[in-house]
Amino acid sequence: MFDLFTDYTLRTVALGAGILGIVSGVLGSFTVLRQQSLLGDAISHAALPGIVLAFLLTGSNESLPLILGAGLAGWIGTLVVRSIVRNTRIKNDGALGLVLSVFFGVGLMLLTYSQSRPDASQAGLDKFLFGQAAALLRNDVITMAILGGVAIVIVGLFWKEFKLLSFDPEFGSVLGFRMGAIDILLTTLVVIAIVIGLQTVGVVLMSAMVVAPGAAARQWTDRLGVMVCLSALFGALAGVTGALLSSTGARLPTGPMIVLSASVIVVVSLLFAPNRGLLWDRTRTRPSVLPAEEATS
């Protein structure tokens, strides 16, 4: 445990994973409330062709162009989803699934094609599939912190707008807010959160990080502000715990450890949270409830 402070690598990875957890927790709260949990999955899978294309076009294996490619592709994916929902009979979940599989498929195709190029393996493109957290550099963590910080500040600024978007977008529209723009803003922030996480947990696992902390937090509170903060906390906890766990043994991959930690948090929340937990009623002895008390709902 103390290694967390003394060991440079563990510290760096834990910090990066923690930032990832916070940002995906905050933004994931909104996607969970808007019943768009699949969105994180779709965006992270859609990012793959962007990563490979960025490499093919620039020939560079620096983080920055690849991250930008990932973000752009993920963002375009969300626009395609909106377009499909608007212009065809296909509903939101169908559109998300479609974009997810088609983009990812194209990404895999490009990945296989790119391996015939000499420096492709050097770019470590396949590492984006499951992440390679141990390879986080100081600069990576700084980038994550800046991007994540910006995203959180924006959430703070547009708090009431995001609340409106998640609860009653039509009402917001009537009030005069451009709900379409707010939707795109929130989705863009989700793309940023995902892009932050790609190098740590990878494309395939990132969707869990967007959904798990928010879903877990919902179990414990009925206030939006508390939920978002709790979600950030759970995300950070999952990140740091995952990093710690993977450092205890040889060849324990960090990304999956983080996601496992997040999953444990979700299961515990589902079972044991007061009021909403599945086992909550069974674990306490019920005193006889007065009729007056029951009439509140």
Place this chain on the structure above:
Amino acid sequence: MAQALTTESLSTAKSSAVSPSRPREGSAVSPRDLAIAVMDLTVAYRDKPVLWDVDMSVPSGVLMAIVGPNGAGKTTLIKAILGLVDISAGRVLVGGKPYEEQRRRVAYVPQRGSVDWDFPTTVLDVVMMGRYGDLGWIKRPGAREKQAAMEALEKVAMTDYAHRQISQLSGGQQQRVFLARSLVQDADVFLMDEPFQGVDATTERAIVTLLQELRDSGATVVCVHHDLQTVTEYFDWVTLLNVRRIASGPTHETFTEENLRATYGGRMAWLKSASQTERSQD
């Protein structure tokens, strides 16, 4: 129930209903006196007409019901006025000006089922949302907004529930919360979608009183209403709608058996009793 109307049948059919609210030539009511003026409104969804060539004039200071069978386009009409759905043809004026310029004056009370009441927020929070429009972008609601929200909650007798989770509310309470949200807006035109749907008797009486108070203070209130039995008792104006506007005007003139039959189609026992209620009150 009226049959599904296709674009072809509509363009060739002629409406034969009586519509006493149409201003006679030479004594036209100017649009500015009308709270809401809907002209030639057509809304179609993938070649299926939802509203066809609808004219509706709502004078200021009335309490109007919009009635019609399922699929008549009542909710769509409200949403079209509010700019929430795309209009294929026609236009809407509020107080003589386009709706976009008059947003502040119009308050919307949507159907209860249009939101997820499991959302983590309190009653007070929801009511304060009505003030967001005046706050504009980014600014947070403060003490003033809270004050206005509490006053609105008092008008619907829900102040005790201010900090209650909305998931714990009954249907009637939910409806009152939505109403309070519309009251904080300082609006003088209210569009409500089925405000009496699924509420208990006490709440219904309370809501009617509130609406009538609003009308008496000069506001215009338009409600999509589902219960034909209470139209005559609650509303002074009514619009009968079934994709086309069948009739529109003061209740005692417009809410006739003939118009009802034209709206709902076929003979139904309750239609008779509905119009009987109206006749017995004359």
Place this chain on the structure above:
Amino acid sequence: MGRLTLRVALAVCLLAALAACGPVQAGGAPDPEEIARRQIKVVTTIAQIGDVVKNVAGDRVDLVELMGPGIDPHLYRASEGDVVSLADADMVFYNGLHLEAKMADVFEKMQGSVTTVAVTDEINRDELLSPPEFEGAYDPHVWFDVSKWMSVTEVIRDSFVDLDPQHAELYEDNARAYLAKLEELDLYVTEQAQLVPEEQRVLITAHDAFNYFGDAYDFEVRGLQGISTAAETGTADLSDLADFIVEREIPAIFIETSVPERLVEALREAVGARGSEVSIGGSLYSDAMGDAGTPEGTYIGMVRHNIDTIVAGLTGRSQGEES
């Protein structure tokens, strides 16, 4: 845009399905008379093998090398074009010992219709290294021990002689000359290795490709990623290695051309955080060779480049490449 997207997606799916059903033609065991008259179609996986083939058979072969410079053989997936080339060939040489991990079932399908040779087959199993994590399987990176690659040369020569007995003399002459060169190379590497003081004779690279090198030339070898680059490194592995580097005062670590640099870079930062400094000694060719036409594009050139870089890096003489 919606309709169009759908149609494009469907078209892509259909095309992929059709491509998967392409016809594959098998080459049979050719008749010696017939094959003596023409070029032999050979397909190799890694270029190290291809280089030997070129030296043994010269112009007699029409060679297709599946994995070029910078390609990682642990992760390489055969494309449809590759499978066609393989099926069309007279002879296929591959490393074996699970190096070409993702092509295992392709080779299985080829058996019977095409002559496939795992060039490491003749190496005595006692001489192969078997790292503990690999559970009984052998470390496949045998080409770093030049003497083992001499055995590979003999296997390739014998395969050609079997297939094309009419030119047996040619193959034997070529092989003899090449083996002499390899012998020379082996000596050179051994000598150069001795230039590095014993305590500093530690080679740290991105993955465990150099075990045979260490074994043959008396180096201690540590890699970040284990035998295969498909595995993900854990933070503990990185930390332990950083500790090791500081403890033993190792001056340089090395990146590999076919493996991402980031991991080695992270290792360097970890060492830096411990107050020490380690430089990136240079880039080594591990699973892949250099560009064709350059000295590093040949086996001999590649091995020389490696040992020169390692010696320069570890004896403190900087040699250009510093990331």
